Amino acid sequence: MNGLRVEAAGETLWLLPSGAVWWPATRTLFAADLHLGKGAAFRAQGQPVPAGSSAQTLAQLEALVAAHDASQLVVLGDFWHGAQGLTPSLLNAVTTFAERIPTVLVLGNHDRRIHPEGLPLKVVSSELSLGPLTAAHEPPPAGMPGFTLAGHWHPAISLRSRAGDRLRRPCFVRYPHALVLPAFGGLTGALTLRRSELARDGADVAMLGDGGLHWLLSGR
Numbered sequence: 001m002n003g004l005r006v007e008a009a010g011e012t013l014w015l016l017p018s019g020a021v022w023w024p025a026t027r028t029l030f031a032a033d034l035h036l037g038k039g040a041a042f043r044a045q046g047q048p049v050p051a052g053s054s055a056q057t058l059a060q061l062e063a064l065v066a067a068h069d070a071s072q073l074v075v076l077g078d079f080w081h082g083a084q085g086l087t088p089s090l091l092n093a094v095t096t097f098a099e100r101i102p103t104v105l106v107l108g109n110h111d112r113r114i115h116p117e118g119l120p121l122k123v124v125s126s127e128l129s130l131g132p133l134t135a136a137h138e139p140p141p142a143g144m145p146g147f148t149l150a151g152h153w154h155p156a157i158s159l160r161s162r163a164g165d166r167l168r169r170p171c172f173v174r175y176p177h178a179l180v181l182p183a184f185g186g187l188t189g190a191l192t193l194r195r196s197e198l199a200r201d202g203a204d205v206a207m208l209g210d211g212g213l214h215w216l217l218s219g220r
Helices: 038-044 053-068 088-100 195-200
Strands: 004-008 011-015 021-023 028-031 072-075 103-106 122-124 127-130 133-136 147-150 155-160 166-174 178-180 204-209 212-217
Touching: 028 053, 053 088, 103 127, 103 133
Parallel strands: 028 072, 072 103, 103 122, 133 147, 147 178
Antiparallel strands: 004 011, 011 021, 021 028, 127 133, 155 166, 166 178, 166 204, 204 212
16 A cells, blocks of 8 residues: 555554545545635635636545545545635535545534535534544644544645755644644645654654655654
């Protein structure tokens, strides 16, 4: 499998180069922060953002589900971006997607006030218990019991060459109590995390790049 294996709460998880996570024991795929409709929301405000980002995100997810023969997809919040992005074409596309792929949405801060009713999605308001694992949007504080998969941060890490060039890439952050996924959506921003703080907190960091994943920092 083209990914990185991690052990959490007695379970084996695979971090995928796409930014998703695969849990083979339950045939569950996790993704975070799709921000569907973000481009449409910007275009509604007169910003010249190209169309097609949401369709591409859904197509990438559908391909991952098919490749892994997943039985369900769990989205760790911020499925939507904003009310102006909830166009009829996007709602139709999500309906078609969710009718084919059993999808659970753990509501994120962008979703809670705008999630439309009547879509064939299972919606969880705060967190979802999945045996030894918990699915949530916001990462829990350090020291919390159990193990949580979360999003919300859009984590990224910055590299600097000896020549002074900088490169910033999305990343997974694996703490003793949680795994924070990078944003899956195509138009999302990112929060650059400090390597010194990650090391202090005992975090492992896997950076996305060149269609693969690379361990960049190990706090253990």
